[in-house]
Amino acid sequence: MKIAALFSGQGSHALGMGQAMAAASPVAQAVMDEAEAAVPGLLTLMQEGPLEDLTLTANQQPALVATGVAAYRAWAQATGLTPAYAAGHSLGEYSAHVAAGSLNLTDALKLTRRRGELMQRAVPAGVGAMSAAMGDPAVVRKVLGQTDGVAEVANLNAPTQTVISGEKAAIEAAGLALKARGLKVIPLRVSAPFHCSLMERARAGLAGDLHAAHYGPLSFPVIANVSAEAVSDPAQIAALLEQQIVGTVRWVESVQRLADLGADLFIEFGQGNVLTGLVKRILPDARTVNIHTPDDIEAFLELVGPAS
CATH class of the missing domain: 3.30.70.250 (Malonyl-CoA ACP transacylase, ACP-binding)
Structure with missing residues (x-):
């Protein structure tokens, strides 16, 4: 079994996201505590809203990172399994690197908070x-x-x-x-025109932070959005995340690359099921699973059992 861990981008948020997993798993709760320390007030916003404020790009991005990583770490602890690869859609690429160990969680939370602020301000409203x-x-x-x-x-x-x-x-x-x-x-109802050349100000604004961050060895390769290739060299990560702000998210090719590399089980971690839905459209026979709640982990264990 070769697992591909998937992490969603914007649009998968909801009030209460990650709350059940954190209540059941100390590992997930530790992720939420780290998120609160990195972005003060984020947990209250995730749990209580208002939804309009959580939807703001600068809030939604770190909230999705926290939720995806919390689900992933709770699953990894419960199953003893390690993915063969990871991929994330847009923002989710940061979560994928946290899962792979190439980017620490606090840095990912701060980078995505800053990324969201810059993307929101890059283009005047209505343009x-x-x-x-x-x-x-x-x-x-x-x-x-x-x-x-x-x-x-x-x-x-x-x-x-x-x-x-x-x-x-x-x-x-x-x-x-x-x-x-x-x-x-x-x-589409969006706050800005993402992943196009109008995001150049956001790219330029985040470049310094991205290149100043520390990137460590990857426990498993991450498929980059802009190249649809597996990244194993941490020296490549900052440039790829920078290009991603103005570049195309090549999700079809990324999923096909995972399949070509032998991935045969695609697990979407965190709120929502957008990515597993897209995987089914790209690879109709693919096996997909969503992990967001403790019940999801229990169902997974019943399906495959813990690692030996």
């Missing part, structure tokens, strides 16, 4: 937009190439789901052109 286009990604790329203004591929999420990001007028124009070609286009 940017994002949409999800359902159809052939080659058609999406062709239309974007013919669109005036900034309109770029942000996420290649599934074989027929491509998220586009950029200037509002350009994204709206691209959406109309895609609809004229028979594609379904869904405008």
Whole structure:
């Protein structure tokens, strides 16, 4: 059994996230305590809200890191298992590095807090937009190439789901052109146009912090969003996380790379099941599991048993 540990990005948050796991697992509680120390007030916000404040990028990002890492560490302690690989969608790449031991939790929490602040401020409100286009990604790329203004591929999420990001007028124009070609286009409710060149200010602002952080040896490789390749050299991590802010999240290729490397069980750690859903669309026969609550760990143990 080769396990791929997956960690979600923005949009998977909810009030009470991680609370049940922390109550049942001292290891998970220790993660939450470290999160509170790194970002004071974060735990109260995660448990009590208001949801609008938790949804803010600067709060949501470290909250998702804490929840994903808490679930992962509780699972690892209960099962004695170690993944063969890890991957995270956008923000989740930081959680993947914490799981792999290449980035310590406090640094990840502080980096993602800063990342969220910078991404939120990078573009004035109302200037940017994002949409999800359902159809052939080659058609999406062709239309974007013919669109005036900034309109770029942000996420290649599934074989027929491509998220586009950029200037509002350009994204709206691209959406109309895609609809004229028979594609379904869904405008996304986001606070900023992520993973496009409009995030350049955020990239520049975070670069120094990323390169100043310490990256240690990886216990297992992490698939990088921007290259869809396995990273085993800690010297590569800062540059890849920097590029990711303005680059495309190549999730389809990342999941396919995991499969090519032999991964045969995909476990999504933390709140939500977005990534396991995308894995099923990319690899219809893949085995997937979600670990967020103590009950999820119990069900997993019943399924596979603890490591010998």
